[in-house]
Amino acid sequence: MWERIKNWLEVRIGLDDLVRSQVTDYRVPKNINIFYTLGFVAAIGYLIQVLSGIMLLIHYVPHPDHAFKSVQDIMLKVPFGWLFRQMHVVGSNLMIAAIGLHMLTVFLMGNYKRPRELTWVGGALLLLVTIAFGFSGYLLPWTQLSYWATTVVTSIPTAVPVVGDVVARVLRGGDQVTGTTLSRFFAFHVSVLPPLFLILAGMHVFLIKRIGISATPFGLPAEEKRPWTEYHKKSHADGYPYYPRFFQMDMLMVMVYLALMFFLITVAPNLFFPEEATVPADPFRTPPHVHPEWYLLAPYQMLRIIPNKFLGIIIQLALFLLFLLWPFFDTEKEKNIMKRPMLRVLFLFAFVLWVILMFWGGY
Amino acid sequence: MRYLALSLMMVMMLPSFAAAGYQEDFAREFLSKTWAGERIEENACIDCHSSDQMKPAFREITDEWKKSWHAKNNVFCQDCHGGDPKDPSLSMTHQRGFLGAPDARQVPEFCGKCHIGILKNYLESGHGKALRSTGKGPNCVVCHGSHNVQPANIEIINEQRCSKCHSYERAKVMKQALFLVEKKAGEITDGIKALRRAGIYTAEQERALFNTQAEFRTLFHTVDVSLVNERTDEFTRKLGAIERDIRGTFIELRSRKNFSAFLMALFSGMGVVIFLLSRPPNK
Numbered sequence: 001m002w003e004r005i006k007n008w009l010e011v012r013i014g015l016d017d018l019v020r021s022q023v024t025d026y027r028v029p030k031n032i033n034i035f036y037t038l039g040f041v042a043a044i045g046y047l048i049q050v051l052s053g054i055m056l057l058i059h060y061v062p063h064p065d066h067a068f069k070s071v072q073d074i075m076l077k078v079p080f081g082w083l084f085r086q087m088h089v090v091g092s093n094l095m096i097a098a099i100g101l102h103m104l105t106v107f108l109m110g111n112y113k114r115p116r117e118l119t120w121v122g123g124a125l126l127l128l129v130t131i132a133f134g135f136s137g138y139l140l141p142w143t144q145l146s147y148w149a150t151t152v153v154t155s156i157p158t159a160v161p162v163v164g165d166v167v168a169r170v171l172r173g174g175d176q177v178t179g180t181t182l183s184r185f186f187a188f189h190v191s192v193l194p195p196l197f198l199i200l201a202g203m204h205v206f207l208i209k210r211i212g213i214s215a216t217p218f219g220l221p222a223e224e225k226r227p228w229t230e231y232h233k234k235s236h237a238d239g240y241p242y243y244p245r246f247f248q249m250d251m252l253m254v255m256v257y258l259a260l261m262f263f264l265i266t267v268a269p270n271l272f273f274p275e276e277a278t279v280p281a282d283p284f285r286t287p288p289h290v291h292p293e294w295y296l297l298a299p300y301q302m303l304r305i306i307p308n309k310f311l312g313i314i315i316q317l318a319l320f321l322l323f324l325l326w327p328f329f330d331t332e333k334e335k336n337i338m339k340r341p342m343l344r345v346l347f348l349f350a351f352v353l354w355v356i357l358m359f360w361g362g363y
Numbered sequence: 364m365r366y367l368a369l370s371l372m373m374v375m376m377l378p379s380f381a382a383a384g385y386q387e388d389f390a391r392e393f394l395s396k397t398w399a400g401e402r403i404e405e406n407a408c409i410d411c412h413s414s415d416q417m418k419p420a421f422r423e424i425t426d427e428w429k430k431s432w433h434a435k436n437n438v439f440c441q442d443c444h445g446g447d448p449k450d451p452s453l454s455m456t457h458q459r460g461f462l463g464a465p466d467a468r469q470v471p472e473f474c475g476k477c478h479i480g481i482l483k484n485y486l487e488s489g490h491g492k493a494l495r496s497t498g499k500g501p502n503c504v505v506c507h508g509s510h511n512v513q514p515a516n517i518e519i520i521n522e523q524r525c526s527k528c529h530s531y532e533r534a535k536v537m538k539q540a541l542f543l544v545e546k547k548a549g550e551i552t553d554g555i556k557a558l559r560r561a562g563i564y565t566a567e568q569e570r571a572l573f574n575t576q577a578e579f580r581t582l583f584h585t586v587d588v589s590l591v592n593e594r595t596d597e598f599t600r601k602l603g604a605i606e607r608d609i610r611g612t613f614i615e616l617r618s619r620k621n622f623s624a625f626l627m628a629l630f631s632g633m634g635v636v637i638f639l640l641s642r643p644p645n646k
Contacts, residue, residue: 255634262627273562
């Protein structure tokens, strides 16, 4: 029976061939390391978000009069609702951390270099979409914390002359954060961002498959340096097959990701739910300390300390473009960061500054 | 190109030179605009009473009110004293319903506009009857204060206060009658605080506690010890139900912790198995 089903499928979709070309015969570089699994981990992270998000969607009501109550019902009355919400909230933070770490290791290993510029740009856009997921989802529980953090962040564009107020208005659907804002953010969170993420992830994977995985610059001679004027795939004929070796590494890291997620849910269930997150939104009462989630703290703090808000926004946009288009700025052929002291210093400087601003922003 | 990148990175140094004082500008700019949701209304009472031109004794009124339970619950000057806080020129006129400061006999009706049940019990009590007949009985502010009103607690009944008018013995018996219920209510308040710290929304329990406590304290204003003793069981039962609810939530939180710890152990174990099963690379 099983054989007959297999044959039926084989004739129609060529499953064996697909598995052979994409899994068992697909080769990865010999000196591949554990950090190469982070992209796969982020993809699994996305899957967890989708599944837990669907469970939340069944009970959530995107209306200012009901949003807070429905989220509290999910936490207190819906069977295992608390688990799906915790997984969704902790998972969103872990997913951003996984993608951030993925970008960081790709940067340190110089894997964004020619011909993988577009793979980097796709990855950076995926990080941006994931942060947009986090930001839009943050408002949905309609708590004091989410309401005022959204108020602050949607106020930031108003510092831009001429168009700033219009941008803030479009984001909020009015002069203030209201039910209209909640509807907009909800629609954006569940119907605009997911397909956008899938399209970008599809492009990202397509580029990785087409060009081939980049070997690390450490331990082995660097990849060929001739100009990339015509297409040739890096197939790593002397490398290891993806299955089972690299697949096992992927799965090991997925287990680490899941264990870390449940570790946080067990040991620090309130890590992402401070007291303000259990108080319903009150537009008439500004809480004393308003700040966004940890991943937006550094840009937030930078805006707070630069005297001119417009200048602050311009600097942030310039830095984002620099990050997004970094492979086009860094045209040096050398991949190994250990042989590039200037880049190393620059990286350390930016990294330390980011960490300082992040902690500073939390106060 | 590299120099352009370099110079852009250097721009990141700007924040280190910037002074932290700009943070206040940020808060002012982004949090106090009307579109940011905070609607600050002009209040003539607070503005005038806070100004330097006001006598110090009158200035203290707003400072005291700001610290009060009323202020925390959005009960403003006009809610007790009448008048129109939006119109400085006419705010203290009778046309705008200004009542001014009440004399001792008027105080119960003043507070009773909101605290209706308490007013009824108070007026029927020895305290209320004394005030009405002689004008010298204790009114609300004698025990609760006027502007810096704080949530009531059992310590309001004390020898120093009660013995101004009569012996403390009767008051002491009343305090003992209140003790059991008030103690339980205090424990429940602590439990609610702990639940809130654990990230649980406690509005339902808070409402139940508030209603029970308010009903019990309303009863106290009759100053009838036997009536309080008679109904103590009823209130203890009500508080017991809230207490069981809180205890149930703590048990639920513990089981959640155990379940997520089990999942953590499960995935950690699977990780270890995968690690052990990982075959060394083919040579």
